[in-house]
Amino acid sequence: MPTSTAKLNEVNRLEELHTLQLLDTVAEPDFDNLALLASEICDTPVALISLVDQDRVWFKSRVGFADAYARRTQSICSRAIADVEPLVVEDAGADPRFQNLEVVLAPQGVRFYAGVPLVLASGAALGCLCVIDHTPRTLSSKQLNSLKRLAGQVVALIEARRAQLRLLAQEKNRLETEQRLNFALDAADIGDWDMDLRTNVARRSLLHDQCFGYTEPVPVWGYDTYLAHIFEADRTRVDDCYQRAMAGDGAYDVEFRVVWPDQTLHWLWSKGRFYFDDHGKPYRVAGILIDITERKQVEAALQAGNTRLQLLETCVSRLNDIVLITEAEPLEQPGPRIVFVNDAFVRRTGYSREEVMGKTPRILQGEKTQRKELDRIFAALKRWEPVRSELINYTKTGEEFWLEMDIVPVADATGWYTHWVAVERDITQRKLAEVALNESEIRHRSMFENNPHPMWVYDCETLVFLSVNDAAVSQYGYTREELQHMSLPDIHPVEDHATLHTHLAIDLRSRVAAAQVWTNLRKDGTRIKVEVSAHAMDYQGRSARLVLAHDITERMQSQAKVHHLAFHDLLTGLPNRRQFLNHANQVLCKTEPGSDVSACILLDLDNFKRINDHWGHRCGDELLKQVALRIQQCLPPSGFFARLGGDEFIVFLTDIGADRAAASLAAQGLCSKILVALARGFLIDNREHFTSASLGIALCGDAQITVDELLSRADSAMYSAKADGRNGFRFFDGLLQAQLVAQAELESDLRQCLQNNELHLVYQPQVDRNGNILGSEALLRWTHPTRGLVSPANFIPAAESSGFILQIGQWVLHTACLALTDWQSSAATVGLAVAVNVSAKQFHHPDFVSQVLSELDLTGANPALLKLELTESLLAQDLDGIVQKMNALKDRGVRFSLDDFGTGYSSLAYLKRLPLDQLKIDQGFVRDVLVDNSDAAIVRTVIVLGDKLGLNVIAEGVETQEQRQFLESNGCFAYQGYLFSRPLKKNDFEAFCAAQRCVRKP
Incomplete structure (x- = not known):
């Protein structure tokens, strides 16, 4: 019994056979030639190409055989395709499988059969290529192989037919699709x-x-x-x-x-x-x-329509007047429904659009809405006529308000009325004003009589007082009857009458006159300042003015005092900085090319701080007042003199010369006069005090200049005078100004150097007499991105003057301590000390000691290996405080060296008190020690002094063996300079130490 798989394969085989459309078809030469060739090769009378369907065996090609088909049950071919292998039957009559078939038993029946299945690529066996003989016989292997090859050719023809049928089907589908597409495209x-x-x-x-x-x-x-x-x-x-x-x-x-x-x-x-x-x-x-x-x-028309609609909606929505549109009907209850309201409706009524859409305008009516007015509106609507009305409405919260409304019907293209449009204006304030006007007539007289400020009414033509209140009687000292027989000019000084009549003529052109300030006269002749405002009015049929007067005498006096304080120095009474700037700006604005030259002289007292600190502020204030008085006595009438603040004064001289030479002589003469005047002693509290001044002169007149620029020039000149020894004057120097600008730019760049990592330290070795490395001095270097390497001689003074030296000094100390910590872990650098320079400003900072100790704790550096180098200039003030700070650090092991010894303020008394460890001979003395006897003597003295005080001595700037030998022969055994090494970066210094492999002094 066939299995389910066999049945499925048979179904697929039959389906493929029918798909190929080979059954019951006309003869085809290609197939016939192959059958004939098979007959000839196998030497048989019959050759067939058979195709097996469900019930029959169809002969696509036949040689020596008449029938076109045979029953499948009587076919040996069915057995061949079932086995899918070539089948050779030498004697069918003797073969039990086929001996009872009709084709075998028939006269001239099949006795010999050899067939090869026609198996497609899909595995389906459609039939066989077979040869038949009527007598038993054999088939050689050569013939069988040839038969197999011919069967392969038959299969190739069948596969070619399949491809052809596929192409025909595709072409048919294409044509049908194209026809449908063309139809759709046309449609x-x-x-x-x-x-x-x-x-x-x-x-x-x-x-x-x-x-x-x-x-x-x-x-x-x-x-x-x-x-x-x-x-x-x-x-x-x-x-x-x-x-x-x-x-x-x-x-x-x-x-x-x-x-x-x-x-x-x-x-x-x-x-x-x-x-x-x-x-x-x-x-x-x-x-x-x-x-x-x-x-x-259509899109263009819609766009145009939308634009017009949007424009209309925008205009309506932005109207301050309310716009409300309803349906045209029904006019009877419940009435036309609302279809549109604008933003003004929403703002005034408190209702949202959603709340009123589909409702009637009756939602706005309330208790006080006028019934008669509603009836009149309804009557007009019934006649389809426009109507105007004033009506009381109510907001959503119940607030009452008045509307003035115009209601008109709107018709469509056929003339049929479709809507009512109401444009409504809020007139609540007007209605309230009308009520208030009626009430004001009653209040007016009471307000006039009881007003605490003077009020009067005067005739615009005759200026005679028509009515006055009690306050006017009280303020001016006249009786009511006296005032009502007087006119407006009678309470004004005679010198103001002309101005008064001019203003009155102007006031008559407007209903409300601007507030004005006048001087008035009381009956006793005293003068008062009054601020008056006037309003036009009708007084019993006469054109009149209602006047309200405020006595502002005390206010004016207070304002004058405040103004004086705002523009004058409280101590000296001189104009202050603000008034000077105003004055100078006015003068400079009027200055034109070719005008006479002016001068600005800035004066600063030289030793005022010492006097003020030592003798007290009262003494200092008195000195400033006496100085101001003496300078005033020196000034010409055109001189403007002011105190800028502190001990700074300024003189502004206008038109002092036709050219700069003449102006310079005039300014110079005045400055000399001022210096002579200030040279005399100042007697304060029975004690004579002396002071001097430094003056800076800046000329102007031949070019446009601002007040700030002028002050800056005078300031530069004044500081130049101070730098030249004080008690003198200097003119502004453009080169000096350029230097100051360059200095300012340098200071500005300097403030960015830490943030931009532009600073770094280099370390110059310090050695003993045998060349052993004792330590190093940390030297600061600045590499600017555009300036390149900036000399410390340039940027250290800039850092000092700007105060930025504090941040830089902290960074140097921190970086040097980190280096100390690193070096303790290397055999080549362990035990080496680092000398760090400390500026005077840094040392005198209140937190200096705590900052140093904090860096030591933070980095873990050994305090005994940190040496702080102090300059002699640092010793110029507060020696006790200096010693206290040094001792606090010495207690932790920090050592001190006095740098550039012999160039500053040192004295033996100072050296004796300072807890120093080392003196450092300045390189200026070392440089010429072999050729300058004075330098040699100084060096010997410092060495001897150090020895006597128990201090180590080190010389810097040693560049030759001869210099080193001189120092050694005189008892100096520690050196620093290019003879031994240039300053090195940290890594290079470490390599230098490793290469020396020296024995270091503990």
Whole structure:
């Protein structure tokens, strides 16, 4: 019994057999030739190409056999395809499998059979190529192999037929699809096109050409034809789209305008795709084309309509007046429903649009809404007539308000009324004003009589007082009867009468006169300042003015005092900085080329701080007042003199010379006069005090200059005078100013150096007489990105003057301590000390000791290996404080060296008190020690002094063996200089120490 798998294979075999359409078909030469060849090779009278279906065996080709088919049950071929192997039966009559078949038993029946199954690539055996003989016989192996090869040729023919049928089916489907597509394109008014890029020839539908305005097909159409029809303004854009698609993913989609033969403009939409060969080269482009002119017209119309609608809605929404639109009907209850309200409605009523849509305007009515007025409106609406009304309405919260409304009907194109439009204006304030006006008439007299400030009414023509209140009687000292027989000029000084009449003539042109300040006279002749405001009024049929007067005498006096304080120095009474700046700015603004030269002289007392600190502020203040008085006595009448603050004064002289030479002489003469005046002693509290001044002069007049620039120049000149020894004057020097600007720029760059990591330390070795390294001095270097390597001689003074030396000094100390910590872990550098320079400003900082100790704790550096180098200038002040700080650090092991000894303020008394460890001979003495006897004597003295005080002595700047030998012969055994090494970066210093492998002094 066949298995389910065998049944399934049989079904598939039969389905494939029928698909190939070989059964019961006409003879085909290709098949017949193969059957004949099989007969000849095998030397048999019969050769068949059989195809086995469900019930029959069909003979696609037959040689020596008459029937076209046979029953499957009587076929030996069925057995061959079942085994899917060649079957050779030498004597069917003797073979139990076939001896009872009719084809075997029949006269001239089958006795010999040899068949090879026709097995396709799918594995299905459709039939056999077989040879038959009527007598028993054998088949050689050569013949069997040939039969197999011929069977393979039959299978090849069948597979070729399958391919042909597949192509025919595909072509049929293509034609059907193309027919359906063409039908759909025609039905949708879509034109299609297909262009061969190799020939530039396009195949198009008629609808394609109709999109370009042609009623008949255009004979030849290529890409150039396509571009020529495109509207010139769109042509480049379309071509760009075409080229991008061809160079990209092949998709092509663009809208554009074309010019028809009748010169009308039409919109088209084209969408297509490029096709590429195996090498990525485009060979074909195809797509569709649609006329979208109507769509574009509709879009334009909609856009225009939307724009007009948006404009109208914007205008209505931004109106301050309320706009409310309702349906036209019903007029009876419940009434027309609301279909639109603008923003003004929402703001005034408190209702949102959503709350009122579909409701009637009755929601705004309330208890006080006038019934008669509503009836009048209703009557007009019934007649479809416009109506104007004033009506009380209510907000959502119940607040009452008044509306002035205009209601008009609106009709459609047929004349049928469709809506009511109401434009409503809020007149609540006007209504309240009307009520208030009535009430004000009653209050007016009471307010006039009881006002605490003087009030009067005067006749505009005669200026006679028509009415006065009690406050006016009290303030001016007249009786009511006296005042009512007087006129306005009677309470003004005679010298003001002309101005008064001018102002009154101007005031008559307006209903409200601006507030004015006048001087008035009391009956006793005293003068007061009053601020008056006047309002036009009708007084018993006469044109009059109602006047309110405020006595501002005390206020004016206070203002004058405040003004004086704002622009004058409280101590000296002189103009202050503000007044000076105003004065100088006014003068400079009026200065023109060719004007006389002016001068600005800035004066600063030289020793004022010492006097003020030592003798007290009262003494200092008195000195400033006496100085101011003496300077004032020296000034010409045109001189403007002010105190800027502290001990700084300034003189501004205008028009002191026709040229700079004359002006310089005048300014110089005044400065000399001032210096002579200040040279005399100042007697304060029975004690004579002396002071001097440094003056800086800046001229102006031949070029435009600002007040700030002028002050800056005078300030520069003043500091130049101080630098030259004080008690003198100097003119502004442009070169000096340039130097100051350069100094300021350097200070500005300096403030960025830490943040930008531009600073670094180098270490110059310090050695003993045998060349053993004792330690190093940490020297600061600054590499600026544009300035390059900046000399410490330039940037250290800038850091000192700017105060930035504190941050730099902290950084140097921290970096040197880190180096000390690193060096303790290396045999080459362990035990080496580092000398760090400390500036006077850094040392005198209140937190200096705690900062040093904090860095030692933070880095873990050994305090005994840290040596702080102090300069002699540091000793110029507060020696007790210096000693206290040094002892606090000495207690932790920190050592001290006095740097550049012999160049500053040192004295033996100072040296005796200071807890120093070392004296350092300045390189200025070492440089010429062999050629300058004075330098040699100084060096010997320092060495002897150090020895006597128990201090180590080290010489810096040692550059020759001769210098070292001189120092050694005189008892100096520690050196630093280029003879031994230049300053080295940290890594290089460590390498230098490792190379020396010296024995270091503990």
